[in-house]
Amino acid sequence: MQHQAQPMPSTDSADDVAVDVDRISKIFQGEDEVRALDDVSVAIRRNEFFTLLGPSGCGKTTLLRVIAGFEPPTMGALRLGGRDISRLPPNKRPINTVFQNYALFPHMSVANNIAFGLEMLGKPKGEIQTIVYDMLKLVQMEHLKARRTSEISGGQQQRVALARALAPKPEVLLLDEPLSALDLKLRKEMQIELKRLQHETGITFIFVTHDQEEALTMSDRIAVMNAGKILQVGSPRDIYERPAERFVANFIGESNFLDATLNGHTVTLKAGGRFQASPPAGVADGAVSVLVRPEHGQVRMGEAAEGELAATIDTVVYSGEATTVHLRLTTGELFKAKMPNTPSEDGRSIEQGAAAALSIAPGAVTVLKD
Amino acid sequence: MSDTALPRHSSRGYSVRSLPGFAVIALFTIFALYAPILILVAYSFNAGNSLAIWEGFSLKWYAQAAQNSAVIDAAIRSLYLALSAAGVATVAATMAALATTRTRRFPGKTMIYALINQPLMVPEIVTAVALLIVFAWIKVATGYTSMIYLIAAHTAFCVPFAYLPIRARLETMDYTLETAARDLYATPMQVFMRVTLPQMWPGIIAGMMLAFVISMDDVVITEFVKSAGQETIPTYMLGQLRRVVTPEVNAISTVILAAGAILVSLFFWLSRERR
Numbered sequence: 157m158q159h160q161a162q163p164m165p166s167t168d169s170a171d172d173v174a175v176d177v178d179r180i181s182k183i184f185q186g187e188d189e190v191r192a193l194d195d196v197s198v199a200i201r202r203n204e205f206f207t208l209l210g211p212s213g214c215g216k217t218t219l220l221r222v223i224a225g226f227e228p229p230t231m232g233a234l235r236l237g238g239r240d241i242s243r244l245p246p247n248k249r250p251i252n253t254v255f256q257n258y259a260l261f262p263h264m265s266v267a268n269n270i271a272f273g274l275e276m277l278g279k280p281k282g283e284i285q286t287i288v289y290d291m292l293k294l295v296q297m298e299h300l301k302a303r304r305t306s307e308i309s310g311g312q313q314q315r316v317a318l319a320r321a322l323a324p325k326p327e328v329l330l331l332d333e334p335l336s337a338l339d340l341k342l343r344k345e346m347q348i349e350l351k352r353l354q355h356e357t358g359i360t361f362i363f364v365t366h367d368q369e370e371a372l373t374m375s376d377r378i379a380v381m382n383a384g385k386i387l388q389v390g391s392p393r394d395i396y397e398r399p400a401e402r403f404v405a406n407f408i409g410e411s412n413f414l415d416a417t418l419n420g421h422t423v424t425l426k427a428g429g430r431f432q433a434s435p436p437a438g439v440a441d442g443a444v445s446v447l448v449r450p451e452h453g454q455v456r457m458g459e460a461a462e463g464e465l466a467a468t469i470d471t472v473v474y475s476g477e478a479t480t481v482h483l484r485l486t487t488g489e490l491f492k493a494k495m496p497n498t499p500s501e502d503g504r505s506i507e508q509g510a511a512a513a514l515s516i517a518p519g520a521v522t523v524l525k526d
Numbered sequence: 527m528s529d530t531a532l533p534r535h536s537s538r539g540y541s542v543r544s545l546p547g548f549a550v551i552a553l554f555t556i557f558a559l560y561a562p563i564l565i566l567v568a569y570s571f572n573a574g575n576s577l578a579i580w581e582g583f584s585l586k587w588y589a590q591a592a593q594n595s596a597v598i599d600a601a602i603r604s605l606y607l608a609l610s611a612a613g614v615a616t617v618a619a620t621m622a623a624l625a626t627t628r629t630r631r632f633p634g635k636t637m638i639y640a641l642i643n644q645p646l647m648v649p650e651i652v653t654a655v656a657l658l659i660v661f662a663w664i665k666v667a668t669g670y671t672s673m674i675y676l677i678a679a680h681t682a683f684c685v686p687f688a689y690l691p692i693r694a695r696l697e698t699m700d701y702t703l704e705t706a707a708r709d710l711y712a713t714p715m716q717v718f719m720r721v722t723l724p725q726m727w728p729g730i731i732a733g734m735m736l737a738f739v740i741s742m743d744d745v746v747i748t749e750f751v752k753s754a755g756q757e758t759i760p761t762y763m764l765g766q767l768r769r770v771v772t773p774e775v776n777a778i779s780t781v782i783l784a785a786g787a788i789l790v791s792l793f794f795w796l797s798r799e800r801r
Binding site for chain 1: 700702703705706707708709710711712713716720721724725
């Protein structure tokens with residue numbers, strides 16, 4: 157199967173959709189009612205590395221559990237390849253999960269863990285052995301197949317959990333923050349490993365994380381969630397460069413929010429300067445909030461010329477590969493500009509308290525919905 | 527309240543051992559717990575008839591107990607009773623533990639806990655009298671007297687002792703393992719047989735052993751419920767004490783003690799192997 161690296165056109169034909177989440181709500185009854193999922197709709201495509209991204213408590217794990225079948229939706233329908241599976245128990249769904257704590261069976265060997273799903277499906281012994289061997293090879297764990305799961309490291313447990321979930325060849329693999337327990341170096345390795353596995357198996361991956369960098373690195377498409385709702389779905393580029401809302405912009409990467417006035421496709425910053433922008437649908441002319449990423453600002457010492465914004469230097473933060481300059485604009489607004497360090501310019505010339513000129517790259521101004 | 531004034535476990539160098547009187551209390555407790563037992567064991571080897579005057583080492587009371595048909599008879603009955611009661615109670619307790627830990631919260635759960643543990647709270651003598659009355663009716667009505675009454679009574683008070691360790695085990699078991707098994711196409715029955723049960727074993731064995739020991743040890747309920755000629759080891763010993771007291775009682779006690787110690791050691795060894 158071919159790996160889909162480029163985002164497909166936004167019109168999803170039914171054939172392309174693997175998982176169709178159709179207006180699903182999940183309400184937990186308790187002392188007070190908790191609306192964990194609030195009328196969520198999203199179409200996840202075949203072969204896609206799809207990420208649910210959001211802060212803790214945003215509903216991303218609940219959505220994953222609804223797809224797996226561990227939680228029945230309160231309202232709405234869930235379709236897998238066009239078939240309604242909302243009422244099927246988890247053991248009847250061709251969907252497997254990699255759990256956050258791996259949930260490996262401690263009383264079984266590595267090989268028996270991987271064989272478990274195949275045995276439950278009633279596959280013949282010979283076939284099980286072949287698949288288990290292939291899976292061990294796929295995750296490079298052949299040498300540890302006889303070990304107890306308590307006798308292997310966290311990274312190895314992670315691989316076993318992946319192999320166990322992939323062995324029955326599910327249509328969809330769900331991953332619930334599987335990398336959060338690993339240290340940074342191992343996490344980076346596993347990110348690449350996961351991409352490789354998705355590519356090699358051609359299975360749709362639905363990945364849950366709160367780590368925006370992880371989401372940007374690994375995903376074909378990202379859904380940003382907050383308070384039980386999906387705020388935006390798009391490729392990592394879309395999400396980073398064209399966030400629709402302040403929450404999305406704030407959650408992903410670093411942001412400067414500035415007051416401005418919109419007139420058609422022209423944005424006039426309150427602090428000065430006029431920019432071309434394409435506002436999202438539903439934003440009327442008048443006062444708006446715009447986003448400028450720190451790396452799109454360039455700082456120069458001295459008085460502002462035509463097209464530049466006058467500012468004073470607040471603080472200068474050196475961070476190795478870049479220097480971040482905190483500026484105060486004439487409106488009192490703060491602006492962070494992040495500039496790569498070069499042998500000739502490493503931020504040393506920038507003086508605190510001095511007057512400076514800020515230039516914003518053309519096309520760097522994004523109008524937000526709120 | 528000042529934080530620093532409290533002894534803190536986290537701070538290095540603090541230990542309850544540094545509290546005043548620690549050694550004295552510890553020594554006294556050990557002495558009070560074990561000295562009587564040591565004396566009992568020592569006098570089981572007494573050559574004389576007395577429980578107070580040492581007349582030299584001998585195994586004669588062990589030999590006498592081993593040849594006493596009443597003792598052997600009572601021992602076999604005790605074992606039969608304890609094994610039956612512990613077996614049935616453990617099955618019931620396992621089901622109760624599953625129903626109270628592997629289900630969604632349901633109204634009346636606390637009530638169920640109280641009902642299961644009722645034998646721990648109702649004084650034994652009350653249960654004994656109640657059973658005496660009810661069983662007397664049944665015996666009169668049916669004319670049927672057998673061990674079934676004792677087994678039923680013992681099973682009833684053994685349930686909470688079997689239940690508590692099994693529930694404790696289930697509560698420490700990771701529930702996501704069962705979720706994972708479900709995810710991997712296991713039916714609810716397969717989840718139980720392949721994932722839940724294999725991990726519950728240490729709890730089940732502990733519960734069964736505890737139930738067994740409690741049943742072996744019971745005097746009050748047995749004394750009230752037993753029919754004529756249904757002596758168990760404890761009721762036999764109680765009967766002996768009313769007549770002549772000889773170190774034979776010590777010998778029997780020592781054997782029970784040793785058997786108990788072996789059983790408990792065996793359990794620890796087994797549960798370590800399983801990890």
